[in-house]
Amino acid sequence: MIQRGKGPWPSGNDELTVKQWFIQRISETIEEAEHIPLAKICLDHVSGQTRGERIVSDYRFPESELDQLAVIAEEILVGRPIQYVLGKTWFCDLEMYIAEGALIPRPETEELVHKICSELNDEFRGEVLDVGTGSGCIALALKNANPMSDVIGIDVSDDALKIAKQNGQNLGLGVEFSKLDILSETPNSSFDVVVSNPPYILESERESMKSRVKDFEPNIALFVNCDPLLFYKRIVDLCCDGVLKSGGLLALECNRAFASDVAILIDKSPCFNKAEIITDLQGNERHVIARSKVN
Numbered sequence: 416m417i418q419r420g421k422g423p424w425p426s427g428n429d430e431l432t433v434k435q436w437f438i439q440r441i442s443e444t445i446e447e448a449e450h451i452p453l454a455k456i457c458l459d460h461v462s463g464q465t466r467g468e469r470i471v472s473d474y475r476f477p478e479s480e481l482d483q484l485a486v487i488a489e490e491i492l493v494g495r496p497i498q499y500v501l502g503k504t505w506f507c508d509l510e511m512y513i514a515e516g517a518l519i520p521r522p523e524t525e526e527l528v529h530k531i532c533s534e535l536n537d538e539f540r541g542e543v544l545d546v547g548t549g550s551g552c553i554a555l556a557l558k559n560a561n562p563m564s565d566v567i568g569i570d571v572s573d574d575a576l577k578i579a580k581q582n583g584q585n586l587g588l589g590v591e592f593s594k595l596d597i598l599s600e601t602p603n604s605s606f607d608v609v610v611s612n613p614p615y616i617l618e619s620e621r622e623s624m625k626s627r628v629k630d631f632e633p634n635i636a637l638f639v640n641c642d643p644l645l646f647y648k649r650i651v652d653l654c655c656d657g658v659l660k661s662g663g664l665l666a667l668e669c670n671r672a673f674a675s676d677v678a679i680l681i682d683k684s685p686c687f688n689k690a691e692i693i694t695d696l697q698g699n700e701r702h703v704i705a706r707s708k709v710n
């Protein structure tokens with residue numbers, strides 16, 4: 416059944432009137448700084464055109480598009496993240512399908528992908544493992560930037576894997592996605608790069624989180640039980656047991672409160688060279704990378 420929007424409707428259907436009407440509808444729960452960017456994304460989405468294109472053609476929004484905008488405004492009002500409402504987001508210049516079964520890809524994770532790419536040579540042909548692939552964003556962006564590589568994304572969540580596979584198909588990028596619980600199973604191959612953005616938020620942080628994150632994004636993607644290093648310990652152990660090839664690259668996204676603990680964990684392990692902590696564009700210690708020792 417098609418969901419129908421509810422009035423009040425705008426007094427006209429030109430760009431300015433529709434934009435002001437849309438902003439008025441979302442203003443009750445959305446902070447002011449987000450009004451114009453959200454209106455822009457939504458008007459572009461329903462019209463299939465950019466603002467510039469609409470201005471040049473003196474575009475008029477048809478009734479069906481006003482209807483869609485009214486439905487979108489209702490969803491935004493209840494706090495549903497815009498990426499889930501529209502079913503899409505962008506990651507490293509790739510348009511990705513996104514739905515509630517997977518974490519919404521974050522800008523800081525794009526920074527991790529850029530860092531990994533800067534560590535690889537131009538004609539990189541190696542094997543890459545993305546642990547906790549979610550929407551498949553890291554795996555797909557790495558494959559896109561390194562077309563000769565073999566990339567595998569693993570996740571324990573069937574819902575996430577469905578979304579990742581859909582993205583692989585939509586983007587025509589040959590990434591393999593498969594189900595594996597990294598805490599109890601072992602990948603049966605060795606890789607040149609192991610990357611992971613595992614769940615890293617503590618239950619104790621739940622209260623201070625925005626509702627649109629904790630109430631809409633999958634808890635299995637966000638929260639780790641009482642040990643904040645649980646996934647990192649397991650991944651480092653697996654790397655030392657042969658999942659990472661000698662001289663291979665480990666790249667991890669972390670809770671900003673624990674990046675230095677992750678680096679210490681790696682430095683204590685016998686098979687890695689010194690870990691590097693990377694600060695993201697927000698000024699938070701967010702990523703840790705390290706090379707395994709050459710045998």
Ligand SMILES: C[S@@+](CC[C@H](N)C(=O)[O-])C[C@H]1O[C@@H](n2cnc3c(N)ncnc32)[C@H](O)[C@@H]1O
Pocket residue numbers: 517518519520521524546547548549550551552553569570571572575595596597598599612613614615635636637
């Ligand atoms: C923080 S999300 C990262 C998603 C995606 N890589 C990204 O950067 O947007 C963590 C992912 O780890 C997955 N995950 C949680 N527990 C797992 C486990 N035991 N084994 C494998 N994946 C797991 C979740 O389903 C989720 O997709």
